[in-house]
Amino acid sequence: MYTQSDLKKLVNKAILNLSYNEEAEKLNDPVKYILSIGGKRLRPVLALMACNLFSDHIDEAIVPATGLEVFHNFTLVHDDIMDHAPVRRNLPTVHSKWNLNQAVLSGDVMAFIANECFLQTPPQFLLKVFKVFNKAAIEVCVGQQLDIDFEKSAIVSDEEYMRMIELKTAALMAASAKIGSILGGADDKDSEILYEYGKNLGLAFQIQDDLLDIYGDIKVFGKIVGGDIISNKKTIMLVKALELASPDQLRQLHEQFALKDFDPESKVKKVTEIYDQLNIRNLSENLANDYINAAFSLLGKVNVPVDRKTELVNIGNSLIGRDN
Amino acid sequence: MYTQSDLKKLVNKAILNLSYNEEAEKLNDPVKYILSIGGKRLRPVLALMACNLFSDHIDEAIVPATGLEVFHNFTLVHDDIMDHAPVRRNLPTVHSKWNLNQAVLSGDVMAFIANECFLQTPPQFLLKVFKVFNKAAIEVCVGQQLDIDFEKSAIVSDEEYMRMIELKTAALMAASAKIGSILGGADDKDSEILYEYGKNLGLAFQIQDDLLDIYGDIKVFGKIVGGDIISNKKTIMLVKALELASPDQLRQLHEQFALKDFDPESKVKKVTEIYDQLNIRNLSENLANDYINAAFSLLGKVNVPVDRKTELVNIGNSLIGRDN
Numbered sequence: 001m002y003t004q005s006d007l008k009k010l011v012n013k014a015i016l017n018l019s020y021n022e023e024a025e026k027l028n029d030p031v032k033y034i035l036s037i038g039g040k041r042l043r044p045v046l047a048l049m050a051c052n053l054f055s056d057h058i059d060e061a062i063v064p065a066t067g068l069e070v071f072h073n074f075t076l077v078h079d080d081i082m083d084h085a086p087v088r089r090n091l092p093t094v095h096s097k098w099n100l101n102q103a104v105l106s107g108d109v110m111a112f113i114a115n116e117c118f119l120q121t122p123p124q125f126l127l128k129v130f131k132v133f134n135k136a137a138i139e140v141c142v143g144q145q146l147d148i149d150f151e152k153s154a155i156v157s158d159e160e161y162m163r164m165i166e167l168k169t170a171a172l173m174a175a176s177a178k179i180g181s182i183l184g185g186a187d188d189k190d191s192e193i194l195y196e197y198g199k200n201l202g203l204a205f206q207i208q209d210d211l212l213d214i215y216g217d218i219k220v221f222g223k224i225v226g227g228d229i230i231s232n233k234k235t236i237m238l239v240k241a242l243e244l245a246s247p248d249q250l251r252q253l254h255e256q257f258a259l260k261d262f263d264p265e266s267k268v269k270k271v272t273e274i275y276d277q278l279n280i281r282n283l284s285e286n287l288a289n290d291y292i293n294a295a296f297s298l299l300g301k302v303n304v305p306v307d308r309k310t311e312l313v314n315i316g317n318s319l320i321g322r323d324n
Numbered sequence: 325m326y327t328q329s330d331l332k333k334l335v336n337k338a339i340l341n342l343s344y345n346e347e348a349e350k351l352n353d354p355v356k357y358i359l360s361i362g363g364k365r366l367r368p369v370l371a372l373m374a375c376n377l378f379s380d381h382i383d384e385a386i387v388p389a390t391g392l393e394v395f396h397n398f399t400l401v402h403d404d405i406m407d408h409a410p411v412r413r414n415l416p417t418v419h420s421k422w423n424l425n426q427a428v429l430s431g432d433v434m435a436f437i438a439n440e441c442f443l444q445t446p447p448q449f450l451l452k453v454f455k456v457f458n459k460a461a462i463e464v465c466v467g468q469q470l471d472i473d474f475e476k477s478a479i480v481s482d483e484e485y486m487r488m489i490e491l492k493t494a495a496l497m498a499a500s501a502k503i504g505s506i507l508g509g510a511d512d513k514d515s516e517i518l519y520e521y522g523k524n525l526g527l528a529f530q531i532q533d534d535l536l537d538i539y540g541d542i543k544v545f546g547k548i549v550g551g552d553i554i555s556n557k558k559t560i561m562l563v564k565a566l567e568l569a570s571p572d573q574l575r576q577l578h579e580q581f582a583l584k585d586f587d588p589e590s591k592v593k594k595v596t597e598i599y600d601q602l603n604i605r606n607l608s609e610n611l612a613n614d615y616i617n618a619a620f621s622l623l624g625k626v627n628v629p630v631d632r633k634t635e636l637v638n639i640g641n642s643l644i645g646r647d648n
Contacts, residue, residue, distance in 0.1 A: 105472070
């Protein structure tokens, strides 16, 4: 079986081998930049693990899996525009390194470079794989819209928030696992299970990502600690806190989020104090754990020998920071 | 044979029947808006004419042809951002009616709605059609990049300009004609001819579009007359004028294009006067005519009875304002 590290290497190699229309150099520079600054290659790795779950031959899955990474990076470039984010992975975002127009256009071309990858799917799987991808791509846009809408809503329920991250983050991870399984020759029942596995993994991953904003290490995470609090971004912690707060705590939270001129550090400290009083960190970690456990229980139902499932268990554990 | 007007109706109906993920209403409002404000539906109409050239049955070509229109409108939404254009077809552009983020995101989702349309291509043609589309989609991005690059270049040669519009405008029209021909059952030789036919049509169309900026009627065209002159946009007229101008005319042109504070009407008048001295209108009209004639000569080589070609001749004539 291929390990996460084997697969990441294969994906990185495939990214370097992507072919570009080189007639307008400037178009591709930001594409190569964003694709070179790393990340875990989670989606293609997941796809290849799901493929490897059913088949020892993953070669033909590598390029379509890489399409998932290209698509994901396309959404990062455009999301960073929408969020006015200056930094990603400790480096300038595309629109800050170049400019808005370049970020729009170089982002756009990535959508079609992703298509190009999917068009290299073995013909017998092409339609099925492309449909799964494209449905997820639309869901990611819907999720991003809900995320934007939520910025302006005073109250967002737990369910609304979870549905938003299901669309914005989990749908693509679900699609990745499903696409991999299809390419590995899984039947419809198993590839539906893989879809649900990937979705649960994605939900856990996003909750963990929310937690890392406060409890993560800036050197590892590449973002300001508490950046979500500073920018009033809805996270699972904030949604839960608004749900559980006493009237007094609610007043304090609203006060912090209404500040126009403020010391960022003090705002992060005060909001985190309320989170701590409400035990939000534990509640959120437990929720992430629940989703990972649900993913594992789904994996248990897949009709292959248990030793083939090791890597998909390992990646689940690593996503929520459990020791493997 | 279907006429241009028949086909436009079929495309408009298919646009109304597009299916949307309705979970985030706001995402689709700009999509429906831009798709509703009309235009000639040139690309899908061309595709359906090319299909009809080879087959009496065009039903299965309608949805993929509509994908071409959705893609084209996606590029309009994002190009209008990049050009800071306030108005398109006499109505506010998406980013001015909504805002930048909405225009980026609603534009993005259109790329995947277009994919959705192509995925409905009859399976035997799916890979072929999608590849032709996707190659053109990337070329359109490359063309847009060159267009942006040219804004900053003092001198752009005739060849460079023609290559830019070949990518930005003609590639998609070429792909449209080719895709239609494939869906109509044309062989490779004929569908290559249709590609070249569409490319020549596209080049003529863009030259005509450049001409209309000055010599068109605002009521028909929906833009300020001379908008390209006011914004120093490279057009075939400007490129030719810079090539043919005497030292004194060149000085006057550079003077006009260097103005920061100016009366738009007087700038348009002065630049147009130089164009007139250099006979630029005639030269450009002749060039558009040459491309249309080249398209017709290609059409002559297609191996179908001549009476099937009438509509493809009519649309060529109408694009450069010839009476049919």
